[in-house]
Amino acid sequence: MTRSIITLTTDFGSADHLAGTMKGVILNINPDAEIADITHHVLPYDLLDGALAIGQAYKFFPPKTIHVVVVDPGVGTERRPLLVSAGTHYFVAPDNGVLSMIYEREEQLTVRHITSDHYFLQPLSTTFHGRDIFSPVAAWLSKTWQTNAFGEEITDFVRFTLPKPKPSGKGVKGVVLRADNFGNLLTNLAAEDMPQVIAGTSFKMRIGNVEISKFAQTFSEGGPNEPVLLMGSSGFFEVAVNRGSAAKVVGANRGAEVTVEFA
Amino acid sequence: MTRSIITLTTDFGSADHLAGTMKGVILNINPDAEIADITHHVLPYDLLDGALAIGQAYKFFPPKTIHVVVVDPGVGTERRPLLVSAGTHYFVAPDNGVLSMIYEREEQLTVRHITSDHYFLQPLSTTFHGRDIFSPVAAWLSKTWQTNAFGEEITDFVRFTLPKPKPSGKGVKGVVLRADNFGNLLTNLAAEDMPQVIAGTSFKMRIGNVEISKFAQTFSEGGPNEPVLLMGSSGFFEVAVNRGSAAKVVGANRGAEVTVEFA
Amino acid sequence: MTRSIITLTTDFGSADHLAGTMKGVILNINPDAEIADITHHVLPYDLLDGALAIGQAYKFFPPKTIHVVVVDPGVGTERRPLLVSAGTHYFVAPDNGVLSMIYEREEQLTVRHITSDHYFLQPLSTTFHGRDIFSPVAAWLSKTWQTNAFGEEITDFVRFTLPKPKPSGKGVKGVVLRADNFGNLLTNLAAEDMPQVIAGTSFKMRIGNVEISKFAQTFSEGGPNEPVLLMGSSGFFEVAVNRGSAAKVVGANRGAEVTVEFA
Numbered sequence: 077m078t079r080s081i082i083t084l085t086t087d088f089g090s091a092d093h094l095a096g097t098m099k100g101v102i103l104n105i106n107p108d109a110e111i112a113d114i115t116h117h118v119l120p121y122d123l124l125d126g127a128l129a130i131g132q133a134y135k136f137f138p139p140k141t142i143h144v145v146v147v148d149p150g151v152g153t154e155r156r157p158l159l160v161s162a163g164t165h166y167f168v169a170p171d172n173g174v175l176s177m178i179y180e181r182e183e184q185l186t187v188r189h190i191t192s193d194h195y196f197l198q199p200l201s202t203t204f205h206g207r208d209i210f211s212p213v214a215a216w217l218s219k220t221w222q223t224n225a226f227g228e229e230i231t232d233f234v235r236f237t238l239p240k241p242k243p244s245g246k247g248v249k250g251v252v253l254r255a256d257n258f259g260n261l262l263t264n265l266a267a268e269d270m271p272q273v274i275a276g277t278s279f280k281m282r283i284g285n286v287e288i289s290k291f292a293q294t295f296s297e298g299g300p301n302e303p304v305l306l307m308g309s310s311g312f313f314e315v316a317v318n319r320g321s322a323a324k325v326v327g328a329n330r331g332a333e334v335t336v337e338f339a
Numbered sequence: 340m341t342r343s344i345i346t347l348t349t350d351f352g353s354a355d356h357l358a359g360t361m362k363g364v365i366l367n368i369n370p371d372a373e374i375a376d377i378t379h380h381v382l383p384y385d386l387l388d389g390a391l392a393i394g395q396a397y398k399f400f401p402p403k404t405i406h407v408v409v410v411d412p413g414v415g416t417e418r419r420p421l422l423v424s425a426g427t428h429y430f431v432a433p434d435n436g437v438l439s440m441i442y443e444r445e446e447q448l449t450v451r452h453i454t455s456d457h458y459f460l461q462p463l464s465t466t467f468h469g470r471d472i473f474s475p476v477a478a479w480l481s482k483t484w485q486t487n488a489f490g491e492e493i494t495d496f497v498r499f500t501l502p503k504p505k506p507s508g509k510g511v512k513g514v515v516l517r518a519d520n521f522g523n524l525l526t527n528l529a530a531e532d533m534p535q536v537i538a539g540t541s542f543k544m545r546i547g548n549v550e551i552s553k554f555a556q557t558f559s560e561g562g563p564n565e566p567v568l569l570m571g572s573s574g575f576f577e578v579a580v581n582r583g584s585a586a587k588v589v590g591a592n593r594g595a596e597v598t599v600e601f602a
Numbered sequence: 603m604t605r606s607i608i609t610l611t612t613d614f615g616s617a618d619h620l621a622g623t624m625k626g627v628i629l630n631i632n633p634d635a636e637i638a639d640i641t642h643h644v645l646p647y648d649l650l651d652g653a654l655a656i657g658q659a660y661k662f663f664p665p666k667t668i669h670v671v672v673v674d675p676g677v678g679t680e681r682r683p684l685l686v687s688a689g690t691h692y693f694v695a696p697d698n699g700v701l702s703m704i705y706e707r708e709e710q711l712t713v714r715h716i717t718s719d720h721y722f723l724q725p726l727s728t729t730f731h732g733r734d735i736f737s738p739v740a741a742w743l744s745k746t747w748q749t750n751a752f753g754e755e756i757t758d759f760v761r762f763t764l765p766k767p768k769p770s771g772k773g774v775k776g777v778v779l780r781a782d783n784f785g786n787l788l789t790n791l792a793a794e795d796m797p798q799v800i801a802g803t804s805f806k807m808r809i810g811n812v813e814i815s816k817f818a819q820t821f822s823e824g825g826p827n828e829p830v831l832l833m834g835s836s837g838f839f840e841v842a843v844n845r846g847s848a849a850k851v852v853g854a855n856r857g858a859e860v861t862v863e864f865a
Contacts, residue, residue: 112625112626257613
């Protein structure tokens with residue numbers, strides 16, 4: 077029998093005890109759980125950024141992994157805590173849309189409103205449900221696997237759609253979803269949005285203060301300070317600079333508009 | 340039989356190999372130990388900040404957890420390495436007061452001066468006792484659980500008292516202990532220092548360049564850029580801004596004075 | 603039987619899902635593997651910095667530890683993925699010299715070009731081999747321990763020599779390899795390069811805009827803002843300031859020249 081795996085994705089940063097305290101709560105309930113940090117550096121309060129982080133990582137974990145996702149600006153309010161069964165994975169998160177990419181990608185969804193408060197830490201704080209609700213629910217689930225013990229199924233959970241590309245003249249218009257650690261700019265343009273690029277059609281992409289016409293297979297095809305377009309590892313096109321920061325060279329960041337035209 | 344759990348709290352940051360090297364030392368001695376990072380971002384050399392990090396997190400871990408706390412500006416000097424049994428937890432740390440919150444909160448205390456140097460890595464460096472003393476002692480303890488093998492009990496260990504609130508006019512005066520990742524300002528004012536606030540008495544708090552009179556239950560009760568007072572998850576009052584940084588809005592940070600007056 | 607241990611050293615930072623995704627891939631193949639982060643904050647694309655991180659940490663881990671090292675500016679190009687057996691440790695990394703310190707320190711070396719692509723994730727991306735090649739190879743190795751199943755041995759692997767100190771007048775000239783989290787400046791000067799210092803001979807070290815003549819045993823021997831020379835925990839001399847940042851006080855950082863003269 078293999079160990080239960082619980083992942084953590086939060087906007088708590090790493091300078092505070094918060095993520096560590098969540099680990100303590102989990103291990104106190106299930107000392108045999110294996111905890112894996114995905115990231116604690118989701119942009120503070122940023123549901124889209126959180127949705128992207130867990131949405132890109134979860135499917136690489138084993139079946140039955142429990143993912144705790146805490147980006148929770150409404151902590152302590154009436155927003156509901158959720159336990160979601162999605163395909164072969166479980167998710168514990170606030171009902172604020174931070175699981176939207178999961179809802180989009182998984183067909184078999186069961187979303188429960190966690191109401192069984194005997195699983196919560198007491199006294200229940202109004203400011204740290206990562207500690208008092210989400211971690212203990214994940215830990216208890218990793219021992220019992222009885223999702224229906226935590227609350228009733230609901231269908232009116234909160235979801236948002238990721239920003240979608242739109243047709244624009246002879247091309248398509250998208251947006252930068254985020255800049256990664258290297259300054260690579262992740263767009264919301266997927267392969268199916270620009271099959272011409274992959275097929276080798278010439279194109280002009282405008283982003284920030286530059287125009288890009290080179291589709292590269294690898295980062296190293298670009299010259300110094302030359303931004304190029306790449307198919308990123310998550311299935312979205314990315315703008316990158318070889319051994320440099322596209323964000324700096326291009327002068328763009330999250331939310332920047334990207335337009336692509338074909339000849 | 341459950342696994343031994345060892346936590347790490349240091350000011351080593353995450354850019355260096357230091358925390359990773361400590362994990363190697365522990366796993367080399369006890370490959371079955373489970374290591375949980377609390378934080379490696381205690382402010383450099385800052386004993387109060389370290390005391391707060393471990394002091395807020397430790398009690399959420401299971402009984403018998405061994406907490407390694409390395410904020411150690413005096414490394415290599417005559418300051419003593421300690422093994423502390425406190426309630427159901429163990430602590431391995433330098434004798435410089437970084438465990439002061441533990442001493443304050445736990446009644447059953449046994450503090451030992453670690454002198455059994457056959458547990459240390461050799462050659463013993465003068466600059467990295469996290470690797471050479473604290474990690475191996477924690478790892479050996481997690482196998483043997485024989486605290487008395489590590490050294491004699493002492494009573495003259497170093498401790499400091501956390502800054503205490505003082506009466507001030509018709510109210511109380513406190514201090515900001517730290518700003519967290521969101522910019523929330525943790526004060527040293529606990530529930531018992533201001534029961535009036537919790538009871539609903541009107542108050543005026545001066546902090547930084549603002550005056551606060553709103554006691555909120557949740558972060559989201561505040562308007563945009565409106566700093567509010569909250570009861571934080573660690574039992575101290577906090578100043579917060581809904582989806583913003585109180586540190587920025589209020590213009591205050593660690594060490595800032597906080598005064599509260601009641602009508 | 604003890605668990606397999608896999609360490610991670612990358613330049614991915616902690617703000618992205620990348621390191622978390624690698625953990626998912628590993629646990630999906632070997633749910634019983636124990637994963638330990640060494641650091642994800644190697645300077646982006648910086649092979650020397652990566653070589654130093656893994657080179658200083660690896661030997662403290664148990665025999666049979668598998669170290670995944672991903673600093674990989676050439677990802678997706680013809681640069682080869684390697685599986686290295688070095689002494690009692692294993693390394694999985696791109697063939698770009700990032701393992702140079704391992705090659706320098708271990709005499710028993712077997713370097714294999716990983717070609718058995720049935721171990722890779724499919725479809726294979728051109729931008730994230732940490733996920734698609736290095737993690738799965740490490741995970742499969744941790745189950746089978748059959749290094750020869752992954753590819754043929756090679757001898758023409760890429761290695762660079764760390765910058766070496768040179769004689770200079772009546773002394774020696776070196777370089778700053780990196781500044782750590784505290785601002786301590788790690789030089790490339792080892793004990794054998796300056797035995798006179800350890801023997802107590804007086805010296806003058808020029809670094810940045812200061813001259814140093816004090817060799818200290820511990821950080822705390824220095825006065826406020828006084829830079830001193832120390833023997834660091836990795837066997838290299840370091841310049842440090844007691845409870846301060848030598849990088850700031852001295853005005854030097856990675857790559858800065860260090861000259862030492864003896865009377």
